[in-house]
Amino acid sequence: MKNRLLHLRKDVLNLSREKFGRPIGMSDSEIKNIENGLTRLKENKIPLICSAYNINETWLRTGEGSMYISRTLHQEMSKIVQS
8 A cells, every 4th residue: 555655645646745645634744754654644544634635545555446426516516616
C-alpha cells in the first residue's frame, strides 16, 4: 500500500506531502513514515484518502482494479455544494 500511496501522491497528483495530507488530516511526517515503510497507513485514513482524491479503495488496499472510482452526478453535486 505504501508504494501505491507514494505513486498516487507524487506521480499522479504531483502533490507535496504537506498538500496531500492537509485535506485528510495527516502531517508531512506521517506520510513520509508510511511511504518509507516505517509505519502503516491507519485504517481510518483509507476512506478519507479515497473520498478526497476519488480513489478506489480496493485499488489502494490491494492494487486490483481501477485506481479511480467513477462519480455519479449526485456525488458531484454534493461535492460542489459542500465547497
